[in-house]
Amino acid sequence: MSEKIYTAGLVVIGDEILSGRTHDKNIAQVASWLQVQGIRLDEVRVVADVQERIVEAVNALRERNDYLFTTGGIGPTHDDITVDAIAAALGVSVVIHPEARAILERYYADKGGINEGRLRMARVPEGAELIPNKKSGAPGIQIGNIYLMAGVPHITAGMLDALTGTLEGGAPLLSETIGGWIPESEVSDLLRETEQAHENCQIGSYPFFRDGKVGSNFVIRSTDADDLQSCVDTLCDGLGTSGFDFTPGGI
Amino acid sequence: MSEKIYTAGLVVIGDEILSGRTHDKNIAQVASWLQVQGIRLDEVRVVADVQERIVEAVNALRERNDYLFTTGGIGPTHDDITVDAIAAALGVSVVIHPEARAILERYYADKGGINEGRLRMARVPEGAELIPNKKSGAPGIQIGNIYLMAGVPHITAGMLDALTGTLEGGAPLLSETIGGWIPESEVSDLLRETEQAHENCQIGSYPFFRDGKVGSNFVIRSTDADDLQSCVDTLCDGLGTSGFDFTPGGI
Known part of the structure; x- marks a missing residue:
C-alpha cells in the first residue's frame, strides 16, 4: 500500500464568503470532483480580496500539494485580483493571452464588444494555459500546478468538467x-x-x-x-x- | 477613522467537509454572527482530522486575530481530536472539567448514564471555561482567545447564541x-x-x-x-x- 496519494489544496477568494453574504458552494463541488479524480483535498483556505493574503495562501498550499485550485476573483471588476496575486506569488508578469482575447472578442461581438473591463479577463500570469469555459466566455487559467477557476458555481462546474480526466490521480478513495x-x-x-x-x-x-x-x-x-x-x-x-x-x- | 478593527479566524475541522460528503454550513453562520458582533472574519481554514494540521492552522490564525473559532471534532468518538490539538497548540495538558462532567452526568442520567465516550466530551485544555450548549449537553470550550464549538450546525448556533454580546467588537460593518x-x-x-x-x-x-x-x-x-x-x-x-x-x- 505504498501507492502515491495525490493531494490538492483549494483557496477560495472572496470577501462575500467571509462576510456571510454568500454561502460557498465551491468547496463541496471541488471536493466531490477531486474524489472522483483520485485526488485528496488536503486543505481549504478562504481569504479576502487582498493580494498579500492570496499570495500567502497560494504559496503555502501549492508547495505542499500536487495541485492547487483557486475559485473567485477572475472576473472583469476592480475587486478581481486573483491573476495579479498568482503572478506575484510566482514572480512572473501579467500578460494578455492572445487566445483568451480572441475568445472574449467573439463572445462579446453581439453584446457590445470588448471594453477595458472585459479585456481584464484575458490577463494571465505569463506562461499560463487556458481552461475552457463554455458558459460565459472568460476562460479559467492553468499555470504550473495551479488552476484558477471562476467563483460563480455553475461556471466553476463547467471548468471542472473541462479538466475531468486530465489530472494524474491515484486510486480513488x-x-x-x-x-x-x-x-x-x-x-x-x-x-x-x-x-x-x-x-x-x-x-x-x-x-x-x-x-x-x-x-x-x-x-x-x-x-x-x-x-x-x-x-x-x-x-x-x-x-x-x-x-x-x-x-x-x-x- | 483610526478605530480598532476586531478580527477573527475560523478553523473548520473535519474530513467530511474535505471529502465533499458534508456541505459546510458553519462558515456562513459564523461569518454572519461575527458581522453583528462588529468582528471581521479574516480567514477560514478547513483542515483534516489530523492533530498537526489542526495545530498549524490554530497557531497561525490565533496569533494574527483577536479571536479564533473552531467548529467540529469535540464529540465523543475517536475522530474527535480538537481538544487534544488545541492543548498541544497551547502547550497545556488535557483535563476533565468538573462542571462539564456534572453537566454530562445530568444530561445522560435518563439516557443510559455516562460512559467512556461521553466522558471524552468533558475533556478540556487546562485552564478552559465552558460555553453553554442547551441543545445536547456537551458544552463548547473557551481558552484564551480560542472558542471551540460543535460541528453540527444547529448546536453551533446555540453556542454562538450563548456568546452573543460577550465579545468586544468594533463598529459593525x-x-x-x-x-x-x-x-x-x-x-x-x-x-x-x-x-x-x-x-x-x-x-x-x-x-x-x-x-x-x-x-x-x-x-x-x-x-x-x-x-x-x-x-x-x-x-x-x-x-x-x-x-x-x-x-x-x-x-
Missing part, C-alpha cells in the same frame, strides 16, 4: 455509509476498535439531530475494496450485537 | 446592496471609480446567471452610515446615467 438512530456516544468504543482492527480504513462518525431524535452516519473509507468491505462487516456485526438497527447507505 | 440585470463587465469602470471616490467604502461585485440571463449584485460596505449612503448615491446615479435599471436591496 472508496466509501460506504452505515446510518441509524444511534447516538454516537453509545458506540464510540466500537468505532475506535473497529478502525484499529482495519488499518487501511478510516471511520468517520457524523452525528445529526433530526425530527427531535439523535442519529449518526458512519462513513468507512479505504482505497481497497476488500479492506473496506471487511471493515463494514465488522462494524455492522458490532452494531447488531449492541442491539442497534442500522441502514446501509446511511439515513 | 454596514452594507447596502444594489442589484440588476446588469453584466458586471459593462460597469467595471464605474465600480472602480466610485470606490476610489469614497475612501471609507468597499464595493463588491457579485455576478450571477439566472433564468438564462446575467445580472449582478453590488454590495457597498462601510463602517460609517453617511459615507455608505454617499457611495450608494454615486453608484445609483452612475447606473442610471448608463441606462441601467437597478433595484435597491439587490435581486
Whole structure:
C-alpha cells in the first residue's frame, strides 16, 4: 500500500464568503470532483480580496500539494485580483493571452464588444494555459500546478468538467455509509476498535439531530475494496450485537 | 477613522467537509454572527482530522486575530481530536472539567448514564471555561482567545447564541446592496471609480446567471452610515446615467 496519494489544496477568494453574504458552494463541488479524480483535498483556505493574503495562501498550499485550485476573483471588476496575486506569488508578469482575447472578442461581438473591463479577463500570469469555459466566455487559467477557476458555481462546474480526466490521480478513495438512530456516544468504543482492527480504513462518525431524535452516519473509507468491505462487516456485526438497527447507505 | 478593527479566524475541522460528503454550513453562520458582533472574519481554514494540521492552522490564525473559532471534532468518538490539538497548540495538558462532567452526568442520567465516550466530551485544555450548549449537553470550550464549538450546525448556533454580546467588537460593518440585470463587465469602470471616490467604502461585485440571463449584485460596505449612503448615491446615479435599471436591496 505504498501507492502515491495525490493531494490538492483549494483557496477560495472572496470577501462575500467571509462576510456571510454568500454561502460557498465551491468547496463541496471541488471536493466531490477531486474524489472522483483520485485526488485528496488536503486543505481549504478562504481569504479576502487582498493580494498579500492570496499570495500567502497560494504559496503555502501549492508547495505542499500536487495541485492547487483557486475559485473567485477572475472576473472583469476592480475587486478581481486573483491573476495579479498568482503572478506575484510566482514572480512572473501579467500578460494578455492572445487566445483568451480572441475568445472574449467573439463572445462579446453581439453584446457590445470588448471594453477595458472585459479585456481584464484575458490577463494571465505569463506562461499560463487556458481552461475552457463554455458558459460565459472568460476562460479559467492553468499555470504550473495551479488552476484558477471562476467563483460563480455553475461556471466553476463547467471548468471542472473541462479538466475531468486530465489530472494524474491515484486510486480513488472508496466509501460506504452505515446510518441509524444511534447516538454516537453509545458506540464510540466500537468505532475506535473497529478502525484499529482495519488499518487501511478510516471511520468517520457524523452525528445529526433530526425530527427531535439523535442519529449518526458512519462513513468507512479505504482505497481497497476488500479492506473496506471487511471493515463494514465488522462494524455492522458490532452494531447488531449492541442491539442497534442500522441502514446501509446511511439515513 | 483610526478605530480598532476586531478580527477573527475560523478553523473548520473535519474530513467530511474535505471529502465533499458534508456541505459546510458553519462558515456562513459564523461569518454572519461575527458581522453583528462588529468582528471581521479574516480567514477560514478547513483542515483534516489530523492533530498537526489542526495545530498549524490554530497557531497561525490565533496569533494574527483577536479571536479564533473552531467548529467540529469535540464529540465523543475517536475522530474527535480538537481538544487534544488545541492543548498541544497551547502547550497545556488535557483535563476533565468538573462542571462539564456534572453537566454530562445530568444530561445522560435518563439516557443510559455516562460512559467512556461521553466522558471524552468533558475533556478540556487546562485552564478552559465552558460555553453553554442547551441543545445536547456537551458544552463548547473557551481558552484564551480560542472558542471551540460543535460541528453540527444547529448546536453551533446555540453556542454562538450563548456568546452573543460577550465579545468586544468594533463598529459593525454596514452594507447596502444594489442589484440588476446588469453584466458586471459593462460597469467595471464605474465600480472602480466610485470606490476610489469614497475612501471609507468597499464595493463588491457579485455576478450571477439566472433564468438564462446575467445580472449582478453590488454590495457597498462601510463602517460609517453617511459615507455608505454617499457611495450608494454615486453608484445609483452612475447606473442610471448608463441606462441601467437597478433595484435597491439587490435581486
